[in-house]
Amino acid sequence: SQTIHQWPATLVQPVGSPLSLECTVEGTSNPNLYWYRQAAGRGLQLLFYSVGIGQISSEVPQNLSASRPQDRQFILSSKKLLLSDSGFYLCAWNTGSGYEQYFGPGTRLTVT
Amino acid sequence: GENVEQHPSTLSVQEGDSAVIKCTYSDSASNYFPWYKQELGKRPQLIIDIRSNVGEKKDQRIAVTLNKTAKHFSLHITETQPEDSAVYFCAASIWGGSQGNLIFGKGTKLSVKP
Numbered sequence: 001s002q003t004i005h006q007w008p009a010t011l012v013q014p015v016g017s018p019l020s021l022e023c024t025v026e027g028t029s030n031p032n033l034y035w036y037r038q039a040a041g042r043g044l045q046l047l048f049y050s051v052g053i054g055q056i057s058s059e060v061p062q063n064l065s066a067s068r069p070q071d072r073q074f075i076l077s078s079k080k081l082l083l084s085d086s087g088f089y090l091c092a093w094n095t096g097s098g099y100e101q102y103f104g105p106g107t108r109l110t111v112t
Numbered sequence: 113g114e115n116v117e118q119h120p121s122t123l124s125v126q127e128g129d130s131a132v133i134k135c136t137y138s139d140s141a142s143n144y145f146p147w148y149k150q151e152l153g154k155r156p157q158l159i160i161d162i163r164s165n166v167g168e169k170k171d172q173r174i175a176v177t178l179n180k181t182a183k184h185f186s187l188h189i190t191e192t193q194p195e196d197s198a199v200y201f202c203a204a205s206i207w208g209g210s211q212g213n214l215i216f217g218k219g220t221k222l223s224v225k226p
Contacts, residue, residue: 034213043218044156044201059213090155099207100146101214103155 002027006091006104013111019064019078021107023091026072031093033074034101035066038088050074086111114139116204118217125192126225133220135202136184144207145185146214147176150199160187163207192224 003026013019025031035047046059048066056066063082067075074091088108094101115138125131137145146161162169162176162185169176173192178185189196199221203214 044216046213049213099144100158100161102158103148106155 002093002102004091004093004102004104006089006107008107009105010108011110013081013109015083015111016080019076019081019085019109021076021089021091021109023074023076023104024072025093028072028093028095030071031095033068034092035074035076036090036092036103038090040087044090048076081111083111085109114142114204114215116202116215116217118202118220120220121218122221122223124223124225127192127194129192131189131192131196131222131224133187133200133202133222134184135186135204135217136182137204137215138183139204139206140180140183141206142204142215144205145176145178146203147174147187148201148203150201150219152198156201189222192222194224194226197222197224 005024007022032051034049036044037047038044047064048056048058050056050068053068053071064076064078086109088106090106091104092101116135118135123131143164147159148156149159150156160171160174160176162178164180167178173190175188176185199219201219202217205214
């Protein structure tokens with residue numbers, strides 16, 4: 001069966017520091033991968049999605065970036081964090097458009 | 113592009129009552145409609161989904177109905193229990209399309225009072 005991992009689970013970082021969040025999927029090949037952000041008490045904002053290695057699409061302009069160095073690995077990065085980057089970051093995967101999409105356990109980021 | 117509206121934003125019911133959450137979508141090409149349940153501090157969990165070739169789908173106490181003509185779909189929870197308390201998100205996408213990312217509603221916070 002398929003499993004999705006995210007780490008770290010929680011992170012507290014000062015403003016201006018770099019960020020690297022990692023997501024990996026097991027048990028499937030060539031998944032679509034997604035990064036979402038959820039502010040406290042708010043909805044799901046799609047940040048990036050990827051349909052293959054090295055293929056990244058950005059949904060909103062921001063100081064974040066994403067990379068997919070391997071088929072089942074998705075990384076979210078920032079060179080300098082802002083206070084507004086705080087939130088719950090969720091990675092998700094599916095096998096294609098309109099197929100069931102599953103979320104990882106999330107990383108709770110607090111920027112101080 | 114697709115837009116999904118979800119109502120109500122909050123819903124409070126007594127244990128044992130039914131709860132209904134409604135969503136409307138704008139793109140008539142959308143044909144896949146999942147519902148997610150998110151408990152406090154946890155990831156969203158897929159609880160049920162429906163494709164446009166059916167009008168209703170049931171799984172124990174939850175059901176989803178779809179009206180393609182009116183472009184709306186609803187989640188029905190019967191015999192609610194305190195553990196049903198969570199935020200529920202609806203979504204829409206195009207199954208098999210080249211650009212079919214899920215478009216989510218803003219969520220409904222359901223509180224079930226014992």
